[in-house]
Amino acid sequence: MTLPASSDHRRQELNRVGQVDVSGTAKTDPTGQGKDKFVTASLTTLTFAELLKRLNSRDISTVEVTDAYLGAIHKLDERVHAFLHVDRDDAIRQAEAIDQKRASGQPVGLLGGLPVAVKDVLCTQGQPTTCGSLMLKKYVPPYDAHAITRLRQADAVLIGRTNMDEFAMGSSGENSAYGPTRNPWDTDRIPGGSSSGSAAAVAARMSPLALGSDTGGSIRQPAGLCGIVGMKPTYGRVSRYGLVAYASSLDQIGPLATDVHGAALLLEAISGHDARDSTSVRQPVPAFSQSFEQPLAGLRIGVPVEHFAEGLDAEIEKSVRNALAVYQSLGAELKDVRLPHSKYAIATYYLVATSEASSNLARYDGVHYGHRSEQSGNSLVEMYEASRGEGFGAEVKRRIMLGVFSLSTGYADKFYTKALQVRRLIRSDFDVAFEQVDVIAGPVTPTAAFKLGEKTSDPLAMYLSDIYTISANLAGLPGVSIPCGLTSSQLPIGLQLLAPPFEEDRLLRAARMYERETDWHRRLPPLAGH
Ligand code: GLN
Numbered sequence: 001m002t003l004p005a006s007s008d009h010r011r012q013e014l015n016r017v018g019q020v021d022v023s024g025t026a027k028t029d030p031t032g033q034g035k036d037k038f039v040t041a042s043l044t045t046l047t048f049a050e051l052l053k054r055l056n057s058r059d060i061s062t063v064e065v066t067d068a069y070l071g072a073i074h075k076l077d078e079r080v081h082a083f084l085h086v087d088r089d090d091a092i093r094q095a096e097a098i099d100q101k102r103a104s105g106q107p108v109g110l111l112g113g114l115p116v117a118v119k120d121v122l123c124t125q126g127q128p129t130t131c132g133s134l135m136l137k138k139y140v141p142p143y144d145a146h147a148i149t150r151l152r153q154a155d156a157v158l159i160g161r162t163n164m165d166e167f168a169m170g171s172s173g174e175n176s177a178y179g180p181t182r183n184p185w186d187t188d189r190i191p192g193g194s195s196s197g198s199a200a201a202v203a204a205r206m207s208p209l210a211l212g213s214d215t216g217g218s219i220r221q222p223a224g225l226c227g228i229v230g231m232k233p234t235y236g237r238v239s240r241y242g243l244v245a246y247a248s249s250l251d252q253i254g255p256l257a258t259d260v261h262g263a264a265l266l267l268e269a270i271s272g273h274d275a276r277d278s279t280s281v282r283q284p285v286p287a288f289s290q291s292f293e294q295p296l297a298g299l300r301i302g303v304p305v306e307h308f309a310e311g312l313d314a315e316i317e318k319s320v321r322n323a324l325a326v327y328q329s330l331g332a333e334l335k336d337v338r339l340p341h342s343k344y345a346i347a348t349y350y351l352v353a354t355s356e357a358s359s360n361l362a363r364y365d366g367v368h369y370g371h372r373s374e375q376s377g378n379s380l381v382e383m384y385e386a387s388r389g390e391g392f393g394a395e396v397k398r399r400i401m402l403g404v405f406s407l408s409t410g411y412a413d414k415f416y417t418k419a420l421q422v423r424r425l426i427r428s429d430f431d432v433a434f435e436q437v438d439v440i441a442g443p444v445t446p447t448a449a450f451k452l453g454e455k456t457s458d459p460l461a462m463y464l465s466d467i468y469t470i471s472a473n474l475a476g477l478p479g480v481s482i483p484c485g486l487t488s489s490q491l492p493i494g495l496q497l498l499a500p501p502f503e504e505d506r507l508l509r510a511a512r513m514y515e516r517e518t519d520w521h522r523r524l525p526p527l528a529g530h
Helices: 006-016 038-044 048-056 062-080 088-103 146-153 196-203 220-226 260-270 314-329 340-363 380-391 394-407 413-433 459-466 470-475 504-517
Strands: 083-085 115-119 157-162 209-214 229-232 252-257 300-304 333-337 439-443 479-486 492-498
Touching: 038 062, 048 062, 048 260, 062 088, 062 115, 062 157, 062 196, 083 196, 088 157, 115 146, 115 196, 146 157, 146 260, 157 196, 196 209, 196 220, 196 252, 209 229, 209 260, 220 229, 220 479, 220 492, 229 260, 229 504, 252 260, 260 504, 300 314, 314 333, 314 439, 314 479, 314 492, 314 504, 340 394, 340 413, 340 459, 340 470, 394 413, 413 470, 439 504, 479 504, 492 504
Parallel strands: 115 157, 115 209, 300 333, 300 439
Antiparallel strands: 083 157, 209 252, 229 252, 229 479, 439 492, 479 492
């Protein structure tokens, strides 16, 4: 069996950004305005409000902004490996089109020329969409996912495709077939996963915004471990059309951003009904980007006892409790709430998610979809086996086997059906809690970012890093992760806020109330100081 070496793939991709000068300005100045190279340093570290203001007033061009971020990718991504594919010329072309639109006085969309990095799980016409897997190494979709169509309509610049755990299965980024992403705060450590590249790209200011997908925590957990804002919307808020499916009843697409403002903008751009996803909900989309600054009076915050129990690192607990104290000082009321079935959340998730995955991934057999082995054998079954054997990595195979088992005759009632019943109880716990409180707050993860390789041989230990995020997916609720501290070794700590279905507006406003009082979101990993 000969598999393409991931380093070859990497080199090939780096070549695509090879025309960008290390200083961050293109060798051939695409703006023709000859701005000095220091423009880069300030542009990529500007706040959202400032970046948008300067774009809209035409003080800076979309090409300049795009070029600055491409420069940061060129300079930093060799160390971080957040991107799987960057097509510089295409990004600059998109930016030029937006600049022309502005120059001719046409209205410019909500994202106004801001770059967005896209997790490699969202089909994008003409761009490789590998899902972090060798199975889809050669896949170039002929169509755009709904979220991508929305980004184009909102005048975003699609700046690159981000690395991820294979088929979004993982919590560390280490399951990517193309090599792991590293945490910009400490490159010996993992950035979280599965949206590893999206989180690392935003944390290192290689893009101000990114899209991820969250099935059990894959936006919130890496956002927490990388010190940025990440949001999983309510199930049904964002169309999954064109999102390569992992576990369809849990998957949601959502924003990662340097601050709450960015998350509000990106969420607003991608939300809304789409007839091509039967689970997409007909709900009006509030103007999140207009309302996020409004504080919530009389906010009641639920503190789930189960999320502060054994296993929570002391430094994380301290920072999260400090964040709760900030809310109290703003007039919020704290109340203990109970989520008694949350102790079953991981077990329930790994039955529901793997069952759905085993069905969703059945299509990759080398005939319908995906990698076809050269060693085709003597029969159709042998060809399927060889293709799936080569195309899928170990974690994906483990999950397919678990899912097939849990759905099999004689076991389905004991495992899959039982898991669905417990899932209902987990949702009911939240319904009861939300009768007394407006949001629920707690840690995003039990520990800060761990070292690469630390948990790869122990899948159960790895699965535990999603212990606080997974319940929101099982219950279909929206959740946001915001930076709330640094450990003594300078690793980010995240605060998670959860709300009832379709209350993203409440969540963003609550998140912003805290953000305004602190400067954690302005802290940069040393590597991103450019
Ligand atoms: N870490 C979880 C898993 O491995 C969640 C992944 C996700 O949200 N996509 O399945």
